[in-house]
Amino acid sequence: MEASAINTRGAAAPLGERPSRARLADPAFKVFLTVLAALVLVLIAFFFVFLANKAQPAFSQFGVFGFVFDNDWNVSQGVYGALPLVVGTLISSAIALVIGVPVAVATALFVTELCPRRARSTLTVLIELLAAVPSVVYGLWGFLVVIPFLKPFQQWLADTFGFLPFVGGPVAGPSYFIAGLILAIMIVPIVSAISREVMSTVPPDHKEAALALGATRWEMIRMAVLPYSRRGITGAAMLGLGRAIGETIAVTLVIGNAPQIGKQIFDQGYTLAAVIANEFGEAANNKIHTAALIAAGLVLFVLTLIVNALARWVVTRAERVDKPAGRFRRGGGGGLVAGSTTVGLTPAPVDDIATVVSES
Amino acid sequence: MSTVPNVPVQTRLQAISAGRKRKDVAARWTLGLLTGIALVPLVLVIFYLLQKGLKAWSWDFFTTDPTGAFIGNQGGVKSAIVGTVEMVLLASIVAVPIGVGVAVYLVEFGKDSKFAAVVRYFVDVMTGVPSIVFGLFIYTTLVVSGAGGSSFAGWKGGLALALLMLPVVTRSAEVVLQLVPQGLREAALALGAPRWVVTLKVVVRTAIPGLITGSLLAVARAMGETAPLLFTVGALNATSLNLNDQMNSLPLQIFRDVGQANDQLVTRAWGSALTLVVMILILTLVARAVGRRSANS
């Protein structure tokens, strides 16, 4: 601490007076920081306005509802109805949730309740390493390794379970299913981290009460841990959904980029993010095409905003209802990790920071 | 009334039903298995990266630029590596000070104000914005208008990355700043230090290791991003140190090489992917080492 700097400053001036420059420094500092903070708000508003502006030509030609709900995305004919993209986004994300959330919750349960203390941080780091792999590398691996490898498996699934709805048909390789699988891998770290957070705040009282009644470990988890964590896990899943919806590069490499609504999960498809990545280059000189792509971006933006807002609402409601201590809240919006670290529940700040970054 | 229990104690303490025991064992195994399954992709990705990527590594790989040729000498990925470093550096210079500044505001000055709550909420919102939307935004504002005398430029991609990093840096910085004990602030204020001195020289200084950790992790994240660069930096095979030029970057190079029907280009893609992952890994390890060292000191 710069004690000398402080002392000379205080000692130099007579009691009760400070040089006018020093008196201005504090308010100036505060104003500066406030402006910086306001910058964030300005930026978001700016995003919205600019995107909407550039997307205008598409909306005026097809109408907002027409754009979003028309099932025809045909570049060569200049028709841009984004329904196949929206549906593709939702299907691949839904598959990602179905595969990814149970796995993530299982890892969270395993780490918090079942695995030996010493293995805990190693496992946690490993799961978070999944988040360190960039999207393009998952896409590369998915395209070059997973698709060829799983093609026979997908075909087998399609043939064996063809009686189920949405299952069956010829398998080309890239598909909603593969995209969902890769997305699942990518959302496991975020869903797991948040679920772990939630589960580690289950009061030991309740777990002990269950054990003392003669419950097995699994029964204790079902009686005390899962009901308590239910809402937090839902919020975590929704945040995972938000992540899956916005994922671009990994998806475009494995989904086939076919602008149609597939009938089976093994069909090829398209998503909002993938279409932008794929077609932006060729749309350079086509004003309406570019506007349509930007409009797709706007729809994507709004979609993720809604999902994320819902997710945070669910999680903060969980905190308020079940946990009067409200340790998660940072006294404001709804950040998830910060609260628990201020109470000192988690051991090493490094892990918290890494968790925050991987959750973002 | 009998004073002796009519059920012998051995019967009373009979093991619980086999069904419950089975369910418990089954559940434990399932949870463990699923955890293992979660880690399988990590192992596989690393395995394939090493198996296929190491083949591409050579002196030429790191020191020559891609030639853009389909057959013949395809060249290495020097410009991609250099471009990545340049743009990420720019992004960090922009995003870290602003991000930390916003975090300082939120923690030190905005504790209960409505304004701070709104800012915090929107920072969280920003973390959920898909990275391609950041690219779109920079495109519509800076590229189309030809700002800086260029359409596509490295600095514009760098800004897109900065937008991506900003909320991440802010959130992690907030976590770290909140960990600084309140007593430290009070002691400094009691010594007569003005607020800004306390904030900068005491709070931020104490939090520096954690801030570095958070920032490095955000940088590692930005390094791997492709989407924001797709329509902001153009495509340039040559190495350029001028950020106003179009630029190459590792994720872009990988994306371009992946779909090519040429084995050497595909191998180059694996090599680039391995390079990228190694760079990210080094950053992550350094970040954690910095954080741990401060926690132990």
Add this chain to the structure above:
Amino acid sequence: MTPEEASAMTEASEQPAPDPRVPAERAPRTQTAGAAVPSSVDVHVHAPVEVERAARSVTLEGLHAYYGSTHAVKNVDLAFGANQTTAIIGPSGCGKSTMVRCINRMHEEIPGARAEGKILLDDLDVNGPVDVVAVRRTIGMVFQKPNPFPTMSIRDNVAAGLKLTGVKTKDLNERVERALRGAGLWDEVKDRLGSPGIGLSGGQQQRLCIARTMAVEPDVILMDEPCSALDPIATLKVEELIDEIKKRVTVVIVTHNMQQAARVADQTAFMLSGELVEVGPTEKIFTNPDDERTEQYVTGKFG
């Protein structure tokens, strides 16, 4: 002093130090005039219990408990008589909670903790190769802070233990009512069995927890400072409850409140620094203890 009392006293003082493994005699006790030690507690008279359901005795033989390398409970030999209430008293950190948590094997849930020695339920050692889940069904526990399951209703809370063993739904409601009546809570909650368990007052929550524990009909109930979070009126209700449930279970209660021990316990054990210093009829411990350390503790000289 009557001749009978005199002979009873002589008998007691002539015997060698009472074997702690033998439950104390059920002879009626009276307060002796001219107590040997100026006690800080008023000792009450306990009438013999009317056994409604014969419970089991618990006997500890050579019990040691460790947290890692810390030796928290040292070589305890102690017997808890069937259908009796035994209080464990002692200053903070003396190991009384630890010892009691060994009895239903909750101690081993703490990472790095272990317990050695024999814990005999009647004549079966539960610290051996016995299914721990079955042990906890037979030896129940009530905790310091009332902890009803927050996501469950009152009915579901009481039924929680029953559901684990697959009690049929039609029997559930009957057993829930029985347990709540036994806990003296039925009239207060019978109209709102579906409302959340945490909506009750502190004292009611604790009685709910007792009902939950009683519902599975254990032989022994361990209570770890069950009243320390409750107000005096709620405390009194719980103590009355203990006198009631004694008719069906053996009760072991850890308490730092000597007055409470005197009120509810037939037998009291005093622990200090992990060791069992003395055990005996409550009245004796508080008025005429054998050990000097006990005397100092009950007269308030320390702790």
